[in-house]
Amino acid sequence: xxxxLAALLPTLAAGPASSDTVKLPVPKVEYRPNEAxxxxxxxxxxxxxxxxxxxxxxxxxxxxxxxxxxxxxxxFAYGAQAEIRTDGAGTTIFNRxxxxxxxxxxxxxxxxxxxxxxxxxxxxxxxxxxxxxTRRNLLYRIVPAPDPHLDLNIRLGSKEYPKSEAxxxxxxxxxxxSQLTDEKRLLRVYGSEVVIARLTGDGAHARIHLLNYAxxxxxxxxxxxxxxxxxxxxxxxxxxxxxxEDFAAADGATEFSxxxxxxxxxxxxxx
Amino acid sequence: xxxxxxxxxxxxxxAYAATPTxxxxxxxxxxxxxxxNPGMPGPYPGKAVRVHSNKSVNDxxxxxxxxxxxxxxxxxxxxxxxxxxxxxxxxxxFDSKDxxxxxxxxxxxxxxxxxxxxxxxxxxxxxSLGIPPPNIYLYERFPDQLQSVHxxxxxxxxxxxxxxxxxxxxxxxxxxxxxxxxxxxxEDDTRSNMIRLxxxxxxxxxxxxxxxxxxxxxxxxxxxxxxxxxxxxVARSHNREKTNTLSFIGxxxxxxxxxxxxxxxxxxxxxxxxxxxxxxxxxQYRFYPKTMVFGTDPVAIDRLxxxxxxxxxxxxxxxxxxxRSMANIKPGVLDKRYxxxxxxxxxxxxxxxxxxxxxxxxxxxxxxxxx
Numbered sequence: 001x002x003x004x005l006a007a008l009l010p011t012l013a014a015g016p017a018s019s020d021t022v023k024l025p026v027p028k029v030e031y032r033p034n035e036a037x038x039x040x041x042x043x044x045x046x047x048x049x050x051x052x053x054x055x056x057x058x059x060x061x062x063x064x065x066x067x068x069x070x071x072x073x074x075x076f077a078y079g080a081q082a083e084i085r086t087d088g089a090g091t092t093i094f095n096r097x098x099x100x101x102x103x104x105x106x107x108x109x110x111x112x113x114x115x116x117x118x119x120x121x122x123x124x125x126x127x128x129x130x131x132x133x134t135r136r137n138l139l140y141r142i143v144p145a146p147d148p149h150l151d152l153n154i155r156l157g158s159k160e161y162p163k164s165e166a167x168x169x170x171x172x173x174x175x176x177x178s179q180l181t182d183e184k185r186l187l188r189v190y191g192s193e194v195v196i197a198r199l200t201g202d203g204a205h206a207r208i209h210l211l212n213y214a215x216x217x218x219x220x221x222x223x224x225x226x227x228x229x230x231x232x233x234x235x236x237x238x239x240x241x242x243x244x245e246d247f248a249a250a251d252g253a254t255e256f257s258x259x260x261x262x263x264x265x266x267x268x269x270x271x
Numbered sequence: 272x273x274x275x276x277x278x279x280x281x282x283x284x285x286a287y288a289a290t291p292t293x294x295x296x297x298x299x300x301x302x303x304x305x306x307x308n309p310g311m312p313g314p315y316p317g318k319a320v321r322v323h324s325n326k327s328v329n330d331x332x333x334x335x336x337x338x339x340x341x342x343x344x345x346x347x348x349x350x351x352x353x354x355x356x357x358x359x360x361x362x363x364x365f366d367s368k369d370x371x372x373x374x375x376x377x378x379x380x381x382x383x384x385x386x387x388x389x390x391x392x393x394x395x396x397x398x399s400l401g402i403p404p405p406n407i408y409l410y411e412r413f414p415d416q417l418q419s420v421h422x423x424x425x426x427x428x429x430x431x432x433x434x435x436x437x438x439x440x441x442x443x444x445x446x447x448x449x450x451x452x453x454x455x456x457x458e459d460d461t462r463s464n465m466i467r468l469x470x471x472x473x474x475x476x477x478x479x480x481x482x483x484x485x486x487x488x489x490x491x492x493x494x495x496x497x498x499x500x501x502x503x504x505v506a507r508s509h510n511r512e513k514t515n516t517l518s519f520i521g522x523x524x525x526x527x528x529x530x531x532x533x534x535x536x537x538x539x540x541x542x543x544x545x546x547x548x549x550x551x552x553x554x555q556y557r558f559y560p561k562t563m564v565f566g567t568d569p570v571a572i573d574r575l576x577x578x579x580x581x582x583x584x585x586x587x588x589x590x591x592x593x594x595r596s597m598a599n600i601k602p603g604v605l606d607k608r609y610x611x612x613x614x615x616x617x618x619x620x621x622x623x624x625x626x627x628x629x630x631x632x633x634x635x636x637x638x639x640x641x642x
Contacts, residue, residue: 041458136459174457182461189459190442190460190461190462191442191503192460193460217438218441219441219442219443220441220442220445221442222442246448257443
């Protein structure tokens with residue numbers, strides 16, 4: 001069964017995927033409790049970097065029913081056009097996702113908010129770097145040339161970011177984080193290693209997409225956004241009536257807790 | 272909101288191998304001010320009452336003798352406070368209006384933990400002062416460990432048995448406004464938040480650790496139990512062989528209101544762990560000190576614990592808790608000849624430099640009681 005997820009209003013479609021679509025891996029988390037690695041952090045298969053790299057392309061997911069929600073919501077959060085193939089049970093879930101998305105307030109196209117500009121040469125190395133930046137909630141956008149309005153601009157192969165460092169993209173992402181500093185980060189997520197955020201805004205408004213890649217709810221997430229906001233609205237998949245808690249704006253930042261989220265929540269902040 | 276950077280850490284580091292530049296930078300965020308007389312080190316700095324009884328535990332069956340423990344508890348509290356009756360001794364610290372948290376230690380459960388007989392005795396004394404059972408909380412971070420002890424059998428109905436992380440890693444039960452922020456190893460979540468009950472509900476806390484070895488901290492006693500047992504996201508301090516337990520344990524214990532509200536330390540050393548701690552997977556590393564230690568100064572009690580664990584390890588031919596050789600580090604190997612991490616028993620002296628108690632053994636007055 002094939003389902004078409006358009007940019008904002010998903011549509012059900014039939015038939016095989018068109019040949020010009022880019023196939024995406026199943027979004028998910030792989031826990032590694034017994035694996036000897038430098039980090040015990042779970043591994044997230046997320047596609048945000050690909051969706052950002054080529055926003056005009058069409059994408060396809062072939063997912064089991066358990067992954068339909070995260071696939072559809074990932075595509076929505078990044079404003080991507082995506083076809084989703086799944087089974088009968090997945091169709092029911094997909095329709096539930098569509099019902100939810102129809103209720104998400106329309107706020108128009110807000111610009112991507114980012115600390116980092118990535119000059120994308122299309123290489124695998126730059127792709128993997130963007131993947132790591134996405135997974136660590138180091139907000140970036142792709143720029144054709146260094147943007148002086150951003151805190152950092154990254155071009156792999158430059159003197160500051162030689163190609164040799166791309167061999168360890170995790171270490172490179174850590175270097176970029178150190179250069180940026182946590183204090184300057186437009187958005188921080190505390191309390192989960194499996195939630196990826198996307199931030200858009202225009203100064204007076206901010207929209208935060210939160211995607212939980214695990215197959216279980218996240219409880220007690222804390223989010224910090226630079227900027228002082230007074231008002232909030234939240235819509236959360238599978239959590240109708242969800243309210244933010246411990247909302248506070250001080251010292252040039254706004255913080256709030258999401259008491260529990262399933263696969264996705266979208267939070268709109270305004271001054 | 273009150274914020275302070277931990278500039279005093281540079282001073283505190285003076286006595287250690289670590290230099291100030293080795294220490295992580297901590298940002299403490301709390302709205303709470305210290306009480307005029309903070310619970311740690313409390314009214315009895317540099318004082319410890321050590322009560323021993325050969326009858327307290329049966330080595331063969333691992334079972335605790337409840338009447339003996341009851342007497343040890345009474346004698347210890349009376350000696351600590353100078354009170355003539357057990358009730359008067361407890362009234363030194365608590366009254367009927369208090370909401371009391373009891374920080375148990377269940378990381379070695381189901382074999383080594385704050386004994387139900389000890390906890391039951393503490394609760395009984397609190398109730399005798401007029402504190403309603405619903406105003407008493409046994410708390411720990413992880414429910415699986417806590418539930419394995421079955422404390423409900425030892426305390427009156429209505430006493431709360433609370434685990435902070437119903438889902439491992441969840442921060443829902445922690446206070447988002449009270450935390451320590453630091454970046455140890457590049458982890459993305461750089462905050463450790465205090466359990467919300469401590470900031471919003473408890474007026475007093477009793478700390479009931481065990482006598483245990485700890486692979487990263489050297490030993491785990493009063494300081495580690497109250498610090499790592501009251502905050503989220505702490506295991507990140509020992510993700511690598513060279514850990515940050517040296518400074519993190521004392522830093523957390525010093526955060527208000529935890530420091531002011533933790534008014535009593537009762538170390539349950541009836542049963543203990545001399546290697547492989549804080550867990551107790553291998554029975555050959557368990558032992559029976561058959562001792563309880565009473566005080567308000569966590570540093571003084573932990574200073575005594577260092578000798579208990581080190582002497583036992585020496586007697587058993589185990590590598591010293593002070594050994595820092597990388598040659599003796601074998602992560603994942605449970606063998607008394609090897610360490611998992613470079614141990615940091617210096618965390619106790621470090622905490623003393625933060626004002627949490629007396630480390631100098633010559634200045635610690637110990638009263639020994641035999642039951």
